[in-house]
Amino acid sequence: MKIEGCSALITGASAGIGREFARQLATRARTLVLVARREQRLNELRDELRNRNAHLSVHARVVDLCDKSQIDELVRWLEENKINIDFLINNAGPHC
Numbered sequence: 001m002k003i004e005g006c007s008a009l010i011t012g013a014s015a016g017i018g019r020e021f022a023r024q025l026a027t028r029a030r031t032l033v034l035v036a037r038r039e040q041r042l043n044e045l046r047d048e049l050r051n052r053n054a055h056l057s058v059h060a061r062v063v064d065l066c067d068k069s070q071i072d073e074l075v076r077w078l079e080e081n082k083i084n085i086d087f088l089i090n091n092a093g094p095h096c
C-alpha cells in the first residue's frame, strides 16, 4: 500500500511510539486520526501536526479501547465523516 496520501488511524497516539508514528506519518499522509484516552495530549499533538503540515487533516478522538461502546462510537464517527481508513497502526496495548 502507499503511505503517500493515505488516511491513517493510530491508536495510542498520545505518547511514546504512537506519537512518534504520527509525527513521521504527518508529512506523507492526507488524513490522520489520533486515538487514545488523554484528550489534552491528543489535542496538543493534533495542533502541532496541523501547524507543521498545511496539507494534513488531523483529528483527535478520545477512545478507551477497553470499552467496546467507545470503539463502536469511533467507527460511527468515521462513517459519518466519510473517513475511509486505509492504514491502521494498532499500537496501543491496553490492559483491559
Ligand SMILES: NC(=O)c1ccc[n+]([C@@H]2O[C@H](COP(=O)([O-])OP(=O)(O)OC[C@H]3O[C@@H](n4cnc5c(N)ncnc54)[C@H](OP(=O)(O)O)[C@@H]3O)[C@@H](O)[C@H]2O)c1
Binding pocket: 011, 012, 013, 014, 015, 016, 017, 018, 035, 036, 037, 038, 039, 041, 063, 064, 065, 066, 091, 092, 093, 094, 095
Ligand atoms: N517501548 C518499547 O520498548 C516497546 C517494546 C515492545 C513492545 N511495545 C509495545 O508498543 C506499544 C506502544 O508502546 P509505548 O512504549 O509507546 O507505550 P506508552 O508510551 O505507554 O503509550 C501507550 C499508548 O497507548 C495508549 N493507551 C493505553 N491504553 C489505552 C486504552 N485503553 N485505550 C486507548 N489508548 C490506550 C496510551 O494513551 P492514553 O493513556 O492517553 O490512553 C498511549 O498513547 C505497546 O503496545 C507496547 O506494548 C513497546
